[in-house]
Amino acid sequence: MNETAVNLHPGLFDPLALRGLELAHRGWVAAMCQYSADEVNAPGVPHDWHLMHLGSFAAGGAALIITEATAVSPEGRISPQDTGIYNRQQTDAWRRIIDFVHRYGAADTKIGVQLAHAGRKASTYAPFAEGRGSVPAADGGWPTVGPTAEAFGRYAAPQELDEAGIRKVIDDFARGAERAVEAGFDTIEIHAAHGYLLHQFMTPLVNTRTDGWGGSEEARNRLTLEVIDAVRAVIPDSMPLLLRISATDWTPGGVDEHTSARLAAQARSRGVDFVDVSTGGAVPDASIPVAPGYQTSFAEHIRTHAGVPTGAVGLIRTPAEAERTLREGRADAVLIARAALSDPHWWLHAAEELDAKLPWVPQYERARPA
Numbered sequence: 001m002n003e004t005a006v007n008l009h010p011g012l013f014d015p016l017a018l019r020g021l022e023l024a025h026r027g028w029v030a031a032m033c034q035y036s037a038d039e040v041n042a043p044g045v046p047h048d049w050h051l052m053h054l055g056s057f058a059a060g061g062a063a064l065i066i067t068e069a070t071a072v073s074p075e076g077r078i079s080p081q082d083t084g085i086y087n088r089q090q091t092d093a094w095r096r097i098i099d100f101v102h103r104y105g106a107a108d109t110k111i112g113v114q115l116a117h118a119g120r121k122a123s124t125y126a127p128f129a130e131g132r133g134s135v136p137a138a139d140g141g142w143p144t145v146g147p148t149a150e151a152f153g154r155y156a157a158p159q160e161l162d163e164a165g166i167r168k169v170i171d172d173f174a175r176g177a178e179r180a181v182e183a184g185f186d187t188i189e190i191h192a193a194h195g196y197l198l199h200q201f202m203t204p205l206v207n208t209r210t211d212g213w214g215g216s217e218e219a220r221n222r223l224t225l226e227v228i229d230a231v232r233a234v235i236p237d238s239m240p241l242l243l244r245i246s247a248t249d250w251t252p253g254g255v256d257e258h259t260s261a262r263l264a265a266q267a268r269s270r271g272v273d274f275v276d277v278s279t280g281g282a283v284p285d286a287s288i289p290v291a292p293g294y295q296t297s298f299a300e301h302i303r304t305h306a307g308v309p310t311g312a313v314g315l316i317r318t319p320a321e322a323e324r325t326l327r328e329g330r331a332d333a334v335l336i337a338r339a340a341l342s343d344p345h346w347w348l349h350a351a352e353e354l355d356a357k358l359p360w361v362p363q364y365e366r367a368r369p370a
Contacts, residue, residue, distance in 0.1 A: 011356075027333070070176075195281030204220065232271035254283070275309070297330070
């Protein structure tokens with residue numbers, strides 16, 4: 001690797017500005033579902049677990065934290081224990097967590113909400129619940145929706161969305177964005193990946209409609225682009241808008257890096273400032289070559305061909321891997337998940353390893369390496 005070429009690109013601890021949002025560095029927290037809301041007494045409401053979970057990353061030096069997939073409607077939750085942002089109680093609970101992150105973030109930490117709708121993959125048991133698959137109504141489940149009535153694997157079959165249902169989804173995303181602004185989030189990420197509703201509409205593996213919402217690449221992308229328009233219209237111009245996509249379905253006939261780059265370019269023209277590049281999730285049993293950094297080539301392709309800043313995510317565990325990804329110009333930020341669960345102070349330790357300067361919160365300063 002040519003050292004001169006590598007140094008042309010910013011590193012992990014260089015700042016990044018997106019619209020009016022100034023981020024201290026390029027090491028962020030990827031969205032991670034926690035399946036921990038109380039589905040009986042306060043459905044969709046984040047509580048002390050979420051405060052601890054997200055707050056630990058703030059104290060650990062993350063520059064930006066993206067919340068777990070947060071549903072824009074009750075029927076959009078992946079599980080009965082998912083968080084939401086579709087009522088006052090949820091909005092107020094998120095405000096408490098946001099205030100904590102802003103107050104105690106070691107790197108002037110910012111926080112964004114990931115707005116989501118699970119579509120045909122909604123109403124499922126949490127991974128650590130006793131049940132598997134779709135939750136029946138008797139156990140708190142609900143009917144699901146999708147672009148067609150085809151089920152995901154052995155999940156319950158969804159109801160095909162009609163025009164009114166699609167319009168409600170778009171409006172739900174807009175209302176969720178308004179509540180996110182009210183709560184004090186610094187940015188918003190639209191979840192259009194991992195086989196959830198927007199991705200379901202985008203991929204020909206799932207969307208076999210022949211109306212104005214399917215039948216061509218343009219029509220399949222229409223729902224995602226109209227959601228972007230609706231969200232962008234209700235948030236401040238200074239607030240950056242992020243989009244998470246699955247850049248490939250890892251299955252012939254599905255979306256790939258080329259269709260994803262075209263979508264990303266359209267999203268950029270409509271006000272998306274950053275594309276968070278993941279992969280997979282549309283169909284069961286896809287063959288995914290999981291390995292460290294296995295998704296970074298897609299972030300690089302979209303960054304190059306769509307002209308939009310991208311984030312790399314997926315088994316990036318070490319500071320050296322993150323630094324190399326950025327120095328090589330493969331992405332503009334690196335989002336970590338499993339490594340953050342293993343070490344909530346990953347960014348503080350990464351700064352020490354990479355000889356960068358990152359402040360520690362005073363409560364933990366005594367643990368700083370000499």
